[in-house]
Amino acid sequence: MARTRLADRIAAARAERVAANAVRTRREIQAREGAQVLVDGRTLTSFCGNDYLGLSQHLDVVAALQEAAAWHGVGSTGSALVSGHHGEHAAFEREMAQWLGYERALLFGSGYLANLAVMQSLLGEGDSCVQDKLNHACLIDGARLAGCELKRYPHADVEAAMRQLMSRREGAALLATDGVFSMDGDQAPLADLALVARTQDAMLYVDDAHGIGVLGPEGRGSLAVASLGAREVPLLLVPLGKAFGGQGAVLLGSDDVVGHVAETARPYLFSTAPAPAMASAMRASLQLIRTQPWRRAKLASLVARFRRGASALGLPLQESFTPIQPIVLGDNARALAVSRALEAQGYLVTAIRPPTVPENQARLRITFSVEHREQDVDGLLQALAEAVKARPDPIPA
Numbered sequence: 001m002a003r004t005r006l007a008d009r010i011a012a013a014r015a016e017r018v019a020a021n022a023v024r025t026r027r028e029i030q031a032r033e034g035a036q037v038l039v040d041g042r043t044l045t046s047f048c049g050n051d052y053l054g055l056s057q058h059l060d061v062v063a064a065l066q067e068a069a070a071w072h073g074v075g076s077t078g079s080a081l082v083s084g085h086h087g088e089h090a091a092f093e094r095e096m097a098q099w100l101g102y103e104r105a106l107l108f109g110s111g112y113l114a115n116l117a118v119m120q121s122l123l124g125e126g127d128s129c130v131q132d133k134l135n136h137a138c139l140i141d142g143a144r145l146a147g148c149e150l151k152r153y154p155h156a157d158v159e160a161a162m163r164q165l166m167s168r169r170e171g172a173a174l175l176a177t178d179g180v181f182s183m184d185g186d187q188a189p190l191a192d193l194a195l196v197a198r199t200q201d202a203m204l205y206v207d208d209a210h211g212i213g214v215l216g217p218e219g220r221g222s223l224a225v226a227s228l229g230a231r232e233v234p235l236l237l238v239p240l241g242k243a244f245g246g247q248g249a250v251l252l253g254s255d256d257v258v259g260h261v262a263e264t265a266r267p268y269l270f271s272t273a274p275a276p277a278m279a280s281a282m283r284a285s286l287q288l289i290r291t292q293p294w295r296r297a298k299l300a301s302l303v304a305r306f307r308r309g310a311s312a313l314g315l316p317l318q319e320s321f322t323p324i325q326p327i328v329l330g331d332n333a334r335a336l337a338v339s340r341a342l343e344a345q346g347y348l349v350t351a352i353r354p355p356t357v358p359e360n361q362a363r364l365r366i367t368f369s370v371e372h373r374e375q376d377v378d379g380l381l382q383a384l385a386e387a388v389k390a391r392p393d394p395i396p397a
């Protein structure tokens with residue numbers, strides 16, 4: 001490879017992204033109340049957050065965070081194994097383990113970090129990590145960094161997963177899947193994957209970022225829906241930035257496996273533990289998730305209303321019955337144009353483009369929250385129908 005100046009390469013890459021409508025910018029949220037956000041001085045109704053149950057601004061959750069910060073301060077002061085593991089972390093881990101029926105829980109600062117940690121501490125050279133092609137980027141990145149062999153099966157194709165596991169000649173295997181797919185909203189075939197994992201001596205690992213809190217009795221997520229527990233799914237990840245309305249992630253498993261991750265995972269050992277106040281806030285969220293089933297019922301009814309309306313308007317719905325309802329539009333320019341048209345009508349729905357989704361599958365990832373009202377859903381549907389109709393799918397050359 002010829003010598004190159006790094007600055008020149010970066011400038012060329014940025015120019016390429018401009019030409020491909022692939023530039024990503026951040027929108028500054030100046031204020032927020034529920035699904036209403038103030039952006040560039042305008043109030044918009046957001047349909048692209050992950051605060052499914054509306055807990056991120058719940059008074060109990062905010063009060064728990066404030067009180068704990070007053071008692072414990074803001075920072076945890078160190079890595080969990082040095083000085084950063086506090087009483088609030090320990091209490092939250094115990095409550096999570098008990099709620100979901102696992103021996104042990106371990107709190108991380110983010111879901112991304114947790115997935116790097118799990119893969120890096122459990123897998124290495126000679127091992128296999130078999131994953132759904134549409135798994136979240138951090139599962140894929142984790143396996144890449146772990147140095148194991150990464151095999152990705154076509155989306156939800158259980159037989160392909162089986163073949164990939166059967167083809168391994170040596171080493172241990174982890175079968176990893178999202179519980180609910182983050183950009184598509186559909187649910188993984190967990191019962192079948194559990195069977196495959198058992199017959200192939202693989203450990204099944206489910207990242208339930210978008211199922212926990214939203215699905216199943218008490219919001220116990222994708223596993224509860226599939227009648228699975230710690231025996232069939234020995235390792236479970238519960239990211240806290242979605243239905244829990246906070247930040248961080250909890251890994252659940254046996255004493256042995258979770259203990260091994262805590263003792264050996266570099267992303268755990270060498271990172272400051274999350275704020276004790278966040279653990280306290282998440283304990284309050286857990287209480288609300290368990291005891292307020294009306295939140296799940298309202299969310300389900302908003303999703304059903306959207307699907308009925310979208311189908312009557314001829315909008316291209318996907319096979320999703322969760323609060324993630326993507327409208328796949330194809331090329332980047334079309335997704336951006338529809339997103340801008342919605343914004344002009346008062347709705348914030350960011351266009352999701354590659355590499356977050358596969359090439360030519362740019363989309364609007366519409367998400368619902370209990371903070372939405374029925375009239376918000378109806379208004380979005382009208383605006384969406386007009387915006388999509390005004391920008392028909394280009395006829396392929």
Ligand SMILES: Cc1ncc(COP(=O)(O)O)c(C=O)c1O
Binds near residue numbers: 136138182210240
């Ligand atoms: C399935 C899945 N896992 C993990 C993550 C990352 O979690 P975090 O945002 O806490 O890093 C996300 C979301 O962003 C996700 O959708």
